[in-house]
Amino acid sequence: MPWHARLALDYSAENQRSVARFRHDGPxxxxxxxxxxxxxxxxxxxxxxxxxxxxxxTLDIAITGAAGSHGLVTTPGATRFxxxxxxxxxxxxxxxxAAGARLEWLPLEALCYSGCRAENRLRLELAPGAELLGxxxxxxxxxxxxxxxxxxxxxxxxxxxxVWLERGRIDATDRRxxxxxxxxxxxxxxxxxxxxxxxxxxxxxxxxxxxIARALCDxxxxxxxxxxxxxxxxxxxxxxxxxxxxxxMQLLRQVWQAWRTELWQxxxxxxxxxxx
Numbered sequence: 001m002p003w004h005a006r007l008a009l010d011y012s013a014e015n016q017r018s019v020a021r022f023r024h025d026g027p028x029x030x031x032x033x034x035x036x037x038x039x040x041x042x043x044x045x046x047x048x049x050x051x052x053x054x055x056x057x058t059l060d061i062a063i064t065g066a067a068g069s070h071g072l073v074t075t076p077g078a079t080r081f082x083x084x085x086x087x088x089x090x091x092x093x094x095x096x097x098a099a100g101a102r103l104e105w106l107p108l109e110a111l112c113y114s115g116c117r118a119e120n121r122l123r124l125e126l127a128p129g130a131e132l133l134g135x136x137x138x139x140x141x142x143x144x145x146x147x148x149x150x151x152x153x154x155x156x157x158x159x160x161x162x163v164w165l166e167r168g169r170i171d172a173t174d175r176r177x178x179x180x181x182x183x184x185x186x187x188x189x190x191x192x193x194x195x196x197x198x199x200x201x202x203x204x205x206x207x208x209x210x211x212i213a214r215a216l217c218d219x220x221x222x223x224x225x226x227x228x229x230x231x232x233x234x235x236x237x238x239x240x241x242x243x244x245x246x247x248x249m250q251l252l253r254q255v256w257q258a259w260r261t262e263l264w265q266x267x268x269x270x271x272x273x274x275x276x
Contacts, residue, residue, distance in 0.1 A: 002056030002087070003027060009061070011042060011101070013068030018042040020071060028059055037269045041070045045273050046107070048079070053091065055084030055117060061093040065101030065130070072104040074271045078139075079107065083115030083152070090119040097130035099198070102264070105134035106256070106271070109189075109245050112140050114172065116152040124160045126198035126234075133259060135252050137191040139245045140170065140178075149178075149188060160196055164235045187225060187241040191248040193255055195263065200233040205263075212258045213238045220251050 005026030012019050017039035022030045027049045034043040048059065065071055081089050091110075097103055105122075112118055124132060136158060141149030149172050158166045170177065177183040184190065195201075195209060213228035217238075220226065225241040238255055242248035257268035 002054070002058070003050060004058050005048070006060045007046070007062070009044070009046075009063045009071075009073070010066070011064065011069035011071040011103070012066040016040070018069045018071060020044050028061070034272070036272065037266070041072055041266075041269075043072045043074075043269075043271055045271070046073055046075050048075075051077075052080030052082050053089035053118070054082045055089055056087040057089045059091045061091070063093070063095045063103065063105075065095075065097040065103050067098045067100040070102040072106065072271065074273060075107040076273050077108055079110045079120075081110065081112045081116040081118035081120075081154070083113055084117045085115075086117075088117040088119050088155075090121070092121045092123075094123045094125075095132065096125045097127060097132060097198070099127040099129040101127075101130045103132045103134075104260075105132065107135075109137040109139050109191075109249065111142065112138065112149060112152065112154050114141055114147060114150045114152055116154070118153070119155040119157070121155075121157040122159070124158075124196055126160070126196060128198045130198040131263070132196045133194075133256060133263070134196070135191065135193040135256065137189065137245065137249060137252065140172075140188040140190075143188055144244060158192070158194075160232075160235065164196070164232050166192075184241055185225070187243055189240075189242040189245050189248045191240040191242065191252055193238040193240075193252045193259075195236045195259060197234045201230075201236065206230050206236055208262055209236045209259055212262060213255050216251065216254050216258060220247075220254070222247055222251055226251060
């Protein structure tokens with residue numbers, strides 16, 4: 001029987017402390033709130049006990065941030081889309097931030113097994129003055145384990161309504177997309193790091209973020225397959241192609257740390273779960 005799970009995670013600011021409250025239905029929940037940086041930033045780990053999705057499974061995640069709150073959400077491991085012979089497996093994440101709220105959306109990678117039928121949807125809605133740092137990392141198959149992405153498909157959808165939309169279907173049989181030099185050029189990890197603001201980003205601030213990202217890309221082994229752009233006045237994006245997840249995630253973490261310092265004058269405090 002397919003799993004249908006829902007999670008509503010709400011951040012608020014109470015007495016100069018960011019507080020998380022959640023409600024869940026099905027196997028999807030938040031672990032204990034942690035404060036490695038002090039009361040201002042609430043760190044949470046999103047857990048899906050079954051460990052993966054098969055055909056017909058649906059995860060619905062709704063996150064809100066009230067004025068003055070700052071949440072950081074990650075996961076303990078990869079989201080796994082397993083082989084399916086029937087319906088699609090779907091993960092939907094809807095994030096809404098009020099004016100003055102901050103959120104860091106930093107889940108570990110989504111792994112698409114050969115034969116999967118996956119949909120991964122992310123929608124971001126920011127009020128003026130709200131800001132979000134987030135990333136999206138997808139791995140196609142497990143080449144290191146001798147399990148390439150030979151069958152199946154992924155629908156990837158990232159949207160800031162009226163501002164930015166990235167949507168595409170990756171089919172395992174589309175060799176021109178997967179292997180062409182103007183496609184993925186044989187890479188099997190696709191990653192993006194993005195800063196989204198509810199108001200236009202001042203030019204000097206936007207240029208500073210781009211310069212930081214480009215300098216770190218130039219010094220990284222993925223220099224030939226990474227690039228930073230500002231597709232809209234409210235968005236800055238770093239895009240990365242890599243043969244496997246690890247180098248892509250390493251570069252994203254480096255840029256996330258530097259952007260966090262530049263944007264908010266805060267040193268990046270990596271979630272403890274990443275080192276376990």
